[in-house]
Amino acid sequence: MKNVRIAVIGIGNMGSFHARQFFDHHVPNAELTAVCDINSERLDWAKQTFGDCIQRFETPEQLFAAKACDAVFIATPHYDHPSLAIQALQSGYHTLIEKPAGVYTKAVREMNQVAEQSDKVFGIMYNQRTNPLYQKVKDLIEFNELGDIKRTNWIITNWYRPQSYYDAGNWRATWRGEGGGVLLNQDPHQLDLWQWICGMPKRVRSFMSFGKYRDIEVEDDVTAYVEYENGATGLFVTSIGEAPGTNRFEISGDKGKIVIENGKLTFWRLRIPESQFNQEFKGGFGSPECWKCDVPIHGENEQHVGILKNWVNAILNGTPLLAPGVEGINGLTISNAMHLSAWTDDWVELPLDEALFYEKLKERIVNSTFTKKSENVTLDVEGTY
Template sequence: MDKVRVGIIGVGNMGTAHSAMILNNQIKGAELTAVCDVREERRNWARENLGDDVEVYRTPDELISSDRVDGVIIATPHYQHSEIAMKAFENDLHVLCEKPAGVYTKQVRAMNEAAAQADKVFAIMYNQRTNPAFQKVRDLVVSGELGEIRRTIWVIDWYRSQSYYDSGSWRATWAGEGGGVLINQCPHQLDLWQWTINMMPKRVQAFCNFGKYRDVEVEDDVTAYVEYENGATGLFITSTGMAPETNRFEIYGDRGKLIVEDNTITFWRNRIPETQFNQEWKGGFGLPENWKCEIPVHGIETGHGGIMTNWVDAILHGSPLIAPGEEGIKGLTLSNAMHLSTWTDAWVELPIDEDQFFEKLQGRIAQSSYDEGKAEDKTLDVKGTY
C-alpha cells in the first residue's frame, strides 16, 4: 500500500479543515475517498466542494462499512468518539480521533481495549505535542536535566463570552458536551501536563465552579491540587472568565525551574542540585548559585497536519506515533478526577472509580438543559471551535 484511503467522519469545522489539507496534498501518503455527516446541508456542501472522487455518506456506519477507506478521522461531538472508533476497529480500520478521547474513562477504556484487539494504528489529535517548546520541556525533564520533579503549576485561561456559549444549545451542557472548560478547552493542556513530566498524579483534590462567570451548567472555573508518588505536588488552574488570559506553565525540580510562557522556555538552573547544597551548606541563610538560561527552541509546530502525517506514516512505514490514541485516557482521567472530587468534596485516588464517575455524570445529564431530541442543532458535528 502506497496510499492511505482516508474517510472523515463529521464535516464540521475540523472535519472541513482536515479534508482541505488532504485534498491540497498537504498530507503525504493520504487520499481523501469518503466523508459523512448526518446534516443534509453539510453533505450537500461536501458534494459541491470535495470532488467527484470523494463519496459522501450520511452515517458513520455507512462510511465504515463501505470498503472505500483504510482509516478514518473522527471529528464528531465528544460522546460519539469512542463508539465510532470501536466500530471502525471492528471493521479493521485505522483510527485518528479528535480530542478529547471521550467524555468518561469507562468508554475510553473500552475503546482502548478494542484498539489493542484490532492491532491497527490508533492516534489522537493531540496536535500541541508537535510544539517544539513542549517537546524541549519533555526532553529536559526526561533526560534528568531538571532533576527530580518537586512541583508543577499550570495557569491557563480561555476567555469566552456569554454570546459564545449562546451560539449553540449544546455548548457548555452535560448532555451536549459532557463538561465545560476541562472537556472542551483544556484537553491539550491536561495531556501536556502529564506528558512533559512523564508522570501522572496519585491523587487529586479539585474545586470546580459551575456557572461562576457565565450562565452555563458546567464548570467555567477550576482549581485543582494534585500529589505525585514521589512527593511532588501540582496545581492546575483554568477559567473562561478571566481577561486578559494567562498561559504559564512552571516546573520545579531539584536542579532548578522551568517557566514556559509565550512559547518561550526560561530555565533557572542550579549550579549544584538543591539536595546537595542543603547537605553541604553550613552558612545559615544561603541559596544555590543559579543561572538564568533562555532555552533555544528549534523547529516549527506542525499542528493538525503534523499529527495526520505522522498517523499516515505509521500506517505506511511503521513510524512511531507522536500521540498514540491509547494515551488519550490520561488527560481525560485528570478531568474526570477533578469533576469527581468536586462532586464528592473529597480526594480522588487514581485510577478513579469509573463506575462512580459514570453514575454521577448520568445524574447531571438527566438534569441538563440540552435535549438532543428537541434541539435544532442536535446533529451539529462541529469540532475545533474551542
C-alpha cells in the same frame, strides 16, 4: 499501499478543517476519498467544496460497508468518539480521533481494549505534542536535567469564550451534549501535556464553578491541586472568563526551574542541586547559585498537520505515533478526577473509581433543568454526527 485513502466522520468546524488538509494535499501520501455526516447541509457543503470525486455518506455503517477508505478520522461530538472508534477498528480501519478521547474513562477503556487487540494504527489529535517547546521540556526532564520534580503549576486562563460561542451549538456546554466545560473542551491538550511531561498524579482535589461567568451548566472556572507519588505537588488553574488570560507552565525540580510562557522556554539552572546545597551549606542565610538559561528550541511546530502526517507515516511505514490513541485516557482520567472531586467535595485517589464517576455524570444528565436561551442554535462546531 502507496497512498492512504482517508474518510472524515463529522464535518463540522474541525472535521471540515481536517478534510481540507487532506483534500489540499497538505499531508503527503494521503488522499481524501469520503466524508460522513448525518447533517444533510454539511454533506451539501462537502459536495460544493470537494465535488463528486469525494463520496458522501449519511451514516458510519454506510461508510464502513462501502470500503471507500483505508483509514478514518473521527471529528464528532465527544460522547461519540469511543463508540465510533470501536466500530472503525472492528471494521478494519486505521483510526484517528479528535480530542478528547471521550467523556468518561469507562468508555475510553473499552475503546483502548479494542485498539490493543487490533492491528490497525490508532491515534489521537493531541497536536500540542508537535510543539518543540513541550518536546524540549519532556526531553530535559527525561534526561534528568531538572532532577526530581518538586512542584508543577499550570495557569491556563487564556481560553476566553463569550456567551455567543456557547449559544452557537445546542450540544455545547451541557452535560448531555458535551459532558463537561473548559476541562473537556479547551483543556485536554494541557492535561495531556501535563501528564506526558510530568507523569500522572496519585490523587486530586479540585474546586470548580459551574456557570460562574456564562449562562451554561458545566464548569467554566477550575482550580485543582494534585499530589504525585514522589511527594511532588501540582496546581492547575483554568477559566474561560478572564481577559487577558495567562498561559504559564512552571516545573520546579531539585536542579532548578523550567518556565514556558509567551512561546518561550526559560531554564533557571542551579549550579548544584538544592538538596546537595542544603546538606553542605553552613552559612545561615544563603541559596544555590542559579543561572538563567534561554534554551534553544529547534524544529517546526506543525500542529494538526504534524499529527496527520505522523499518523499516515505510521500506517505506511510503521513510524512510532507521537500521540497514540490509547494515551488519551490519561488526561481524561485527570479531568474526570477533577470533576468527581468537585462533585463529592473530597479527595479523589487514582486509579479513578470509573463506575462512581459515570454514576455522578448520569445524575447530572438526568437531573438537568438547563435549557439554551438562544433560538438559533446549530451543530456546526465539532461535527454533527
